[in-house]
Amino acid sequence: MVEKEFVGRSAELAACLDRSAAVTVVEGRPGIGKTRLLAEVARRAPDPVCAVPAAGTGFARRLARVLGSESLVVVDDAQWADEESLRLLMSLVRRPDSDRRLVLSVRDGRQQPALARLLHAERVPARYVTLPAFTDDEVARLLPGHDAAERARIAAAAERIPLYLLLLADLPPREWPGQDDSLAAEDRPMLPAERVLFAEVSALPEPERLVVQAAACGGATIDADLVQAMTVLPRAEVGHAIERLLRRGVLAGGAAGLRFRHPLVRVAAARLAGRGWAAGAHHRAAEYLRELDAPLALRAYHLEKSLYRHDLVAVGELASAGEEVLGTDPAACARWLGAAVANLPERMRGGHEHCRLSVLRAEALLASGQPAGARALLTALPESPRVLALLSRCEHALGRTRRARAIAEAAIAASGKSDARAQLELAHLELLDGDIDGAQQRLRRTAADPGAGSAVQSAIAALAAIGLACAGRTAEARHAQRAAADGFDLLDDSELRSVLYTVPALCWASSFLDDDRRALALLDRALPLSAAGLPFLYSARGFVLWKLGRLAEAAEAATEAENAATRFGHHDVVPMAAAIRLRVLLATGDRTAAEQQWRTVEKMPRPAVEWWRRTVEHILAEAGFELGMLPGAVEQPMERTENPLLVARLAQDCRVALAEGAPAEARRRAAEAMERAAVTGLHSDLGIALLARATVLAAEADLAAALTDASAAAVAFGRAAMALHRGRAVLLVAEVLGRQENFDAATQRIGEAREVFRSAGASALLRETTKVQRRLAGRRKPRPTADGPALSRRERQVAEMVVRGLTTKEIAAELFLSPRTVDAHVARVLNKLDLTTRAGIARRLIG
Numbered sequence: 001m002v003e004k005e006f007v008g009r010s011a012e013l014a015a016c017l018d019r020s021a022a023v024t025v026v027e028g029r030p031g032i033g034k035t036r037l038l039a040e041v042a043r044r045a046p047d048p049v050c051a052v053p054a055a056g057t058g059f060a061r062r063l064a065r066v067l068g069s070e071s072l073v074v075v076d077d078a079q080w081a082d083e084e085s086l087r088l089l090m091s092l093v094r095r096p097d098s099d100r101r102l103v104l105s106v107r108d109g110r111q112q113p114a115l116a117r118l119l120h121a122e123r124v125p126a127r128y129v130t131l132p133a134f135t136d137d138e139v140a141r142l143l144p145g146h147d148a149a150e151r152a153r154i155a156a157a158a159e160r161i162p163l164y165l166l167l168l169a170d171l172p173p174r175e176w177p178g179q180d181d182s183l184a185a186e187d188r189p190m191l192p193a194e195r196v197l198f199a200e201v202s203a204l205p206e207p208e209r210l211v212v213q214a215a216a217c218g219g220a221t222i223d224a225d226l227v228q229a230m231t232v233l234p235r236a237e238v239g240h241a242i243e244r245l246l247r248r249g250v251l252a253g254g255a256a257g258l259r260f261r262h263p264l265v266r267v268a269a270a271r272l273a274g275r276g277w278a279a280g281a282h283h284r285a286a287e288y289l290r291e292l293d294a295p296l297a298l299r300a301y302h303l304e305k306s307l308y309r310h311d312l313v314a315v316g317e318l319a320s321a322g323e324e325v326l327g328t329d330p331a332a333c334a335r336w337l338g339a340a341v342a343n344l345p346e347r348m349r350g351g352h353e354h355c356r357l358s359v360l361r362a363e364a365l366l367a368s369g370q371p372a373g374a375r376a377l378l379t380a381l382p383e384s385p386r387v388l389a390l391l392s393r394c395e396h397a398l399g400r401t402r403r404a405r406a407i408a409e410a411a412i413a414a415s416g417k418s419d420a421r422a423q424l425e426l427a428h429l430e431l432l433d434g435d436i437d438g439a440q441q442r443l444r445r446t447a448a449d450p451g452a453g454s455a456v457q458s459a460i461a462a463l464a465a466i467g468l469a470c471a472g473r474t475a476e477a478r479h480a481q482r483a484a485a486d487g488f489d490l491l492d493d494s495e496l497r498s499v500l501y502t503v504p505a506l507c508w509a510s511s512f513l514d515d516d517r518r519a520l521a522l523l524d525r526a527l528p529l530s531a532a533g534l535p536f537l538y539s540a541r542g543f544v545l546w547k548l549g550r551l552a553e554a555a556e557a558a559t560e561a562e563n564a565a566t567r568f569g570h571h572d573v574v575p576m577a578a579a580i581r582l583r584v585l586l587a588t589g590d591r592t593a594a595e596q597q598w599r600t601v602e603k604m605p606r607p608a609v610e611w612w613r614r615t616v617e618h619i620l621a622e623a624g625f626e627l628g629m630l631p632g633a634v635e636q637p638m639e640r641t642e643n644p645l646l647v648a649r650l651a652q653d654c655r656v657a658l659a660e661g662a663p664a665e666a667r668r669r670a671a672e673a674m675e676r677a678a679v680t681g682l683h684s685d686l687g688i689a690l691l692a693r694a695t696v697l698a699a700e701a702d703l704a705a706a707l708t709d710a711s712a713a714a715v716a717f718g719r720a721a722m723a724l725h726r727g728r729a730v731l732l733v734a735e736v737l738g739r740q741e742n743f744d745a746a747t748q749r750i751g752e753a754r755e756v757f758r759s760a761g762a763s764a765l766l767r768e769t770t771k772v773q774r775r776l777a778g779r780r781k782p783r784p785t786a787d788g789p790a791l792s793r794r795e796r797q798v799a800e801m802v803v804r805g806l807t808t809k810e811i812a813a814e815l816f817l818s819p820r821t822v823d824a825h826v827a828r829v830l831n832k833l834d835l836t837t838r839a840g841i842a843r844r845l846i847g
Helices: 010-017 034-044 059-066 083-094 113-121 136-142 148-158 162-169 194-202 206-218 224-231 235-248 263-273 275-291 296-306 312-325 330-342 352-367 371-379 385-397 401-415 420-432 436-447 454-470 474-490 493-498 500-512 516-529 534-547 551-568 573-588 591-603 610-627 646-659 663-680 683-699 703-719 723-739 743-760 763-777 793-803 808-815 819-832 838-845
Strands: 023-028 049-053 072-076 101-107 126-130
Touching (some): 010 023, 010 034, 010 126, 023 034, 034 049, 034 072, 034 101, 049 059, 072 083, 083 101, 136 148, 136 162, 148 162, 148 551, 162 194, 162 263, 194 206, 194 263, 206 224, 206 235, 206 263, 224 235, 224 275, 263 275, 275 296, 296 312, 296 330, 312 330, 312 352, 330 352, 352 385, 371 385, 385 401, 385 420, 401 420, 420 436, 420 454, 420 500, 436 454, 454 474, 454 493, 454 500, 454 610, 474 500, 493 500, 493 516, 500 516, 500 534, 516 534, 534 551, 534 573, 551 573, 573 591, 573 610, 573 763, 591 610, 610 646, 646 663, 646 683, 663 683, 683 703, 683 723, 703 723, 723 743, 723 763, 743 763, 743 838, 793 808, 793 819, 793 838
Parallel strands (some): 023 101, 023 126, 049 072, 072 101
């Protein structure tokens, strides 16, 4: 597969077409685009071209057969040419009457020593052109159908090599071969671009081909002794083959050990091996590792792929290895236990060992993000408290909270004994199902259970924190949140994984309590530990990142949450993720996109989880008001109960009342918000309430009081690390200062707000800032300069428009001038006023 248009490489292409050098040697890594560049050289060259690949036998004969009077000879993969062929090429350009030129490509670091000797001996003028990896701009041009985040992931995995970029772009990320031992792409149909790599490994001579097949089966890092055991070749022959593969660039060495040059090359080699040969090689590897008494996990990797029917020794090793890695690599555990169960003798089917391994496998499937598979496995097993508990988790992972709760209650009743972990899971389900009071009572009883260890106690505090926050009991919620966060910090990854389902609740509580940075640190730690919990973790991460003003990351997290929720059937998470993306669009996107997203979210069913439902409804209300979608935003009953978003809702009601011409109602709502903020003591609530009151005071022309409140709001938002809210407060400060005719201070504050929004990528808020700047500029005409040359009428006109915040293009359009003429006027204004920046014009001319 070759891209439809030639991307980048303009300087390198020009160098290859330049006639000043008799020989041009193009160097670069495999897949970097040497062949594509030479094809473009042949297409664009003004002279007749003879193009011949050097790979294969009989290059000299082939060249002699096709070469005519062409003045440009293009040879791809010249590193494979023998010395006789290279001498023939040199003879074409060293003749005194010859005007022929050569363009050769060679692999980076694989240039023929004979070529270097001949170029030096014959004193042939040579130019070397090295092809680098693609830049961000070139990646974007090569992959126009992908967004920036997707391109960044593809570029990192492909090492910015064009061939690998094209190949990975056609695959979903879950099928990308990694640097670990996985070969996710081995079993799917071959893509067109992969045929290039498959042809490369297929053309290897016999010893090298066997070695790459064994190396591909052996793992991401190549062990020469293991390869020798798998191929049954003499040790010395394996060593020589590895040396030749290094010279060819198929393998690469480094600090990480001996590896394939890219995982995609390893996939091609694994395809070449075929299933039958690979099964035998894996069996030989397992026997070799057993003789060495190697760790079970190393043996299990090969046993899984080589198991002979009813090999009870291998079954036992796979089962033991699976149990070892259940807490650290549940996906591998599920595979190994599946292989063990599949190869149990018929007489053991349905017995104790079969059931035990099946339950462990179901737990591993659930932990690795395969709840449907785990559920199918569990429903075929006899009921027991353990099976019911796992079934409850599966139902929860599949988005069926109420059914999960009923099964959890049945599991506890069936066990007939106190189980702190089971009670914790049921309390979590009660919280998600909206039974906050029942969950809090259960948590209190479970906390008194002497069997509750440190992980369970920390998780109890985490669930208590979100329940207390939802009830508006901020002081108690903060105490529980800190206890939970401190407790989680002391757990190792295995312990944290056992209560990972409570982490999102703690992070929501932390965000509601202004501890967003700690929430983000915990989320970053938890994400690699979970698969089934990804929808909940990513949705919490999106909310936290939005609050911190990291908009691009928030949008990416919301998209990940929505994708994971769709995959696992967590329908409650989808509106939450979509609402977060709506919030980001309000700050960054165009109005049309935001309106479309609002309509999408508004049509979705509201989440059952209380704090998600309140958050979605509040975002809809705020966005609906800002977009003018409905009078008073979303029609919904106003909840007067205490909740973490009450202050924000009161502030929103204040803005709606002002817009509807009800100043008394607006004052009342602002006062209620201030009262509630005083109770919570949270910087975020204080900032929101102060900003609402400042807006009312500014509308009533009480500018001094409005300035005091808006300034205090900016400070409060700064302490809560709420960047965008702080920027809005600073912008209101600027407006009030302008109305007080303190234009110097107003200009400074506008610049401060603009920098906040620019750093966050909030283009919509930047446009709002420009509008404020223009309104302020229109309040007072520019004053004449005290000294220096007077401005002409046109210069003063342009200067006034600069003060209003217009760009060069906007000024040009309004005055019917060219942008170059406008820039000339601005330059003369700067010179006459002895200034260096456009911002200085506003400070100089506005009194």
